[in-house]
Structures are given as structure tokens and as C-alpha cells.
Amino acid sequence: MATRIKGRNRRPIDREVVLDMLAQRTPDYSLEQAFYNDQDLFDIDMEGIFSQQWLFAGLTCEIPKKGNYLTLDIGDNGIIIVRGDDDTVYAHHNTCRHRGSKICLEHRGKVAKLVCPYHQWTYNTDGQLIYAGQEMGIDFDKTKFSLKPVHCRTAGGYIYISLASSAPPPIDDFLVDMAHYLEPYDLENAKVAVESVMIEEANWKLVIENNRECYHCDASHPELLGSLLEWDDTHDPRASEEFKALVAEKQLLWHEDNIPYEHKSAYGNRNRIVRMPLKMGVHSMTMDGKVACKKLLGRIKSPDLGSMRILHLPNSWSHALGDHIIAFQVIPLGPQLTKVVTKWLVHKDAAEGVDYDPVNLRKVWDATNDQDRILGENNQLGVNSQAYTPGPYSKTFEFGVINFVDWYAETLQNHLSI
Structure with a gap:
């Protein structure tokens, strides 16, 4: 299965090209071909949409007790979602602060602490590093090496996360x-x-x-x-x-x-x-x-x-x-x-x-x-065919599609314009 389709007049896909494509798109029509099959544009989607927006990650009933966790991968980013000792639902990057090893290797489980299997660095469920071994020396400051947090909110039993490095969108x-x-x-x-x-x-x-x-x-x-x-x-x-x-x-x-x-x-x-x-x-x-x-x-x-x-x-x-x-x-x-x-x-x-x-x-x-x-x-x-060009949506039968494509185009455009 091809992961990139090169059109007859394909330009390299970068942020400026995507902004230009979005600015020129025909309202109430499907998107240009590259939005659906190009690796460069997929990477931009992952950066501008899935690394910024709030994502449905799971359900609180999946982690009912303290120490219950589930994992999720968004692109290259592994996430741990865990019920903390204080009953709070936390989300952390599934990346050890020592040498970057993945910590939780199973999709679901229950732990007393989050322990990296590589060198046994150990974290509380809230992400604080509590053990790194004597090998790090007496001057080693554990407080500087907590797990990197992921924005996490819950409501009605649903869990949402955002990988945004700063303030995520309002929710x-x-x-x-x-x-x-x-x-x-x-x-x-x-x-x-x-x-x-x-x-x-x-x-x-x-x-x-x-x-x-x-x-x-x-x-x-x-x-x-x-x-x-x-x-x-x-x-x-x-x-x-x-x-x-x-x-x-x-x-x-x-x-x-x-x-x-x-x-x-x-x-x-x-x-x-x-x-x-x-x-x-x-x-x-x-x-x-x-x-x-x-x-x-x-x-x-x-x-x-x-x-x-x-x-x-x-x-x-x-x-x-x-x-x-x-x-x-x-x-x-x-x-x-x-x-x-x-x-x-x-x-x-x-x-x-x-x-x-x-x-x-x-x-x-x-x-x-x-x-x-x-x-x-x-x-x-x-x-994927060379015959594809954007086609019109029905404003009565496909208004939900129009709403989604408008949201997608506006959201990506706003991100790329920053």
C-alpha cells in the first residue's frame, strides 16, 4: 500500500503550501487529494491537529482503582493514563526521564508505582520520580526528573488528553x-x-x-x-x-x-x-x-x-x-x-x-x-486515482461532513498561521 501519492504536478508539501491549499479550497467541496494520502500532509495533521487538540483517550471505568492504567499511542508519542493514589486521573508521557525507555509496555495493567523496566527508575502515579538508584550520586536532584505531564481532563466518565506543549484549546x-x-x-x-x-x-x-x-x-x-x-x-x-x-x-x-x-x-x-x-x-x-x-x-x-x-x-x-x-x-x-x-x-x-x-x-x-x-x-x-478532484457535498444530506471539513480547515489554518 502506497504511503505517498505523487500527483502529475506535485509540489513538496510544507506549511506554506498547506496554507495556500486551504486558502484556495472550494467551500462545501471535499479536500484536495494530498489531504487524504500524502505523508508530508499527514505529518502536518499529526502536528497541527493530533498534537494540539483534545483527544478522547478512554473511560474512567477502565481504570477504576488506584494504580490501574491504560496506554495510548498518538503517532510517536506514548501516553500513560493512570488512576493516582489520590484518585485523580493523570496522564504522562510514557517515556522515562533517564534514557527515554518506554515504561508501561502493556496496554492495560495495575501497578503500585510506575517502574521503568530498563534501569528501574521509579515514579509515583502522579509522575514524581522517587527512585533512581545510588548510581546517580548523592547530588542528584530527583525533583527535576518527574515524568513529563500530558494535559488530562475527565467529565461524565470520559477521559480527554491534549499533547499541546502550552495551553491546549478551551474545553x-x-x-x-x-x-x-x-x-x-x-x-x-x-x-x-x-x-x-x-x-x-x-x-x-x-x-x-x-x-x-x-x-x-x-x-x-x-x-x-x-x-x-x-x-x-x-x-x-x-x-x-x-x-x-x-x-x-x-x-x-x-x-x-x-x-x-x-x-x-x-x-x-x-x-x-x-x-x-x-x-x-x-x-x-x-x-x-x-x-x-x-x-x-x-x-x-x-x-x-x-x-x-x-x-x-x-x-x-x-x-x-x-x-x-x-x-x-x-x-x-x-x-x-x-x-x-x-x-x-x-x-x-x-x-x-x-x-x-x-x-x-x-x-x-x-x-x-x-x-x-x-x-x-x-x-x-x-x-488515490489521478482522476480524483474535489467533489461537492450535499448541503442537506452531508451538512455534517461540511461542518467537519470546515472545522478541520479552520483549525489547521489557525495552527499553521501562528
Whole structure:
């Protein structure tokens, strides 16, 4: 698989070239070819987007006890996310301050201290160096060699990190919304019942673009459309009167149970939360529309909560149902290679084989993810052709894609203009 495509008149891709391409792009059209397949531009994406923006990193229920950790790689940057001795969630660069060795080698684990396997330099969970051995001499100042921190925030059970070397972009408003909208689910008392990792041979932006529209759903996602109503706003020009009436009916029920449902957006197109009903009579994203887990999450009493859809650019979206939550994470691996991680959350006390069947829990989205993988990979193959030129988005069916591409272009342009 090629990692760089050279067009017939290709110029070297550097910051000034990218700024010029962004300035000249046609609004409401897809991006120039290089944005989807060029190694230089991928490196600029990793520098300007994934090394600056807040990223969905995991869930607090994955590290429920002191010393529990998980690791994450963003490009060349390894990250440790650990529950500290003070119960705070910390994020550190997974790089020893001695000679740079990776410290945590497993994806998940539990430790009393963070110990580098190379020379046993030892750190507290908050990153402070507490042991470096007598070999460093009596004058060695351990306080100068703590693990390098990564910006880390949590809200509603979700963990976000930023690799920005200085102040990261604002996120407080979104975190307030997340805490409010996820309060009914009590995700501190949830667990990841199932997790899948899919490698898609497509650029990360094509993965996100595909997610941001359901123009393709009728022809591609029969399992998903057994439960999903594609509209996520009653102001959608395609929304029928029947749909609007269903939304009004469900909102009355949600209001009575103190379940948040109003549309929330933060920081332009970067973040959004909206609760929309599923099809009439459907309670969950399963093949038969019935709940996948008998034990509902948190304080939820009725499974008829529709789907609360959470978007966080650049790398995640979620569907929060009454009985379980599906959280998606996108990690770029190369210009034409992307990792998509899907996690299914249920109540921590739900018993496998009694309250839920893992196969049934994941069936709809396993099928949908694989269908989207095929669509994304075919999209990538077509984009790589010399015949590719940017094409127009539908302002009604693909407004979510337009929003994403506008956010991406503005964000990268702002970064490169500094």
C-alpha cells in the first residue's frame, strides 16, 4: 500500500503550501487529494491537529482503582493514563526521564508505582520520580526528573488528553455539558463489556467524513437501520412531520424522568450532544430492537431513551442508550491507515450470560463498522486515482461532513498561521 501519492504536478508539501491549499479550497467541496494520502500532509495533521487538540483517550471505568492504567499511542508519542493514589486521573508521557525507555509496555495493567523496566527508575502515579538508584550520586536532584505531564481532563466518565506543549484549546464548556448529559448513566459504575479494534486502510479524515453523514446508510447499513433514525435535528429539511411528532412525544417522557435531551454544541463544530429517538418501539441498537443488557445504566429506569449522540472532533463519537453505550475512538496510523476502536459499556454489575450476551450486544455495530471500513477503503482507492478532484457535498444530506471539513480547515489554518 502506497504511503505517498505523487500527483502529475506535485509540489513538496510544507506549511506554506498547506496554507495556500486551504486558502484556495472550494467551500462545501471535499479536500484536495494530498489531504487524504500524502505523508508530508499527514505529518502536518499529526502536528497541527493530533498534537494540539483534545483527544478522547478512554473511560474512567477502565481504570477504576488506584494504580490501574491504560496506554495510548498518538503517532510517536506514548501516553500513560493512570488512576493516582489520590484518585485523580493523570496522564504522562510514557517515556522515562533517564534514557527515554518506554515504561508501561502493556496496554492495560495495575501497578503500585510506575517502574521503568530498563534501569528501574521509579515514579509515583502522579509522575514524581522517587527512585533512581545510588548510581546517580548523592547530588542528584530527583525533583527535576518527574515524568513529563500530558494535559488530562475527565467529565461524565470520559477521559480527554491534549499533547499541546502550552495551553491546549478551551474545553470547559463541553466538559460541563458532558457531565450533565452523562449524569444519568453513572459511568464510574460501568464497565467495558466488549472492545473491538479495526484497522482501516483509509485516511482518518475519510473515516470521520463517512461517520458524519447517513447519505450512504440505505444502501450499506441494513443492521443499523433496524433501529436508527438518521435525522439528529428536527430542523433537518428532510425531517418528516411523523419524526417531529415522535421527538416531541419522547421528549415529554424524558423530561418527566429528568433525562437531558436538548441539543448542545460547544466551540463551533467541534463538539455536539443531542438525544434523538430510535425507531418506534425500538429500545436499543440490537438486531431485534430489544435491550442488549437487562440491567440498565446508572439511575435510568426506562430503556426508551433513544440514542444520545456525542461528537468530539477530531477523534470520537458515541451512542448512549438506556442499557449500554457505544464509544468510538479514531487514531491515525499513517496517511492511509487508521485505527478505529469501539467499546461497548454496560453496568458494572451486569453479568455476562445472564444480563447480556456479548455477541448480541455488538452484532449491529460489528456489521456497521465492517461495512464502513469497506466504504472507507474504496473511497481511499478512488481518491488515490489521478482522476480524483474535489467533489461537492450535499448541503442537506452531508451538512455534517461540511461542518467537519470546515472545522478541520479552520483549525489547521489557525495552527499553521501562528
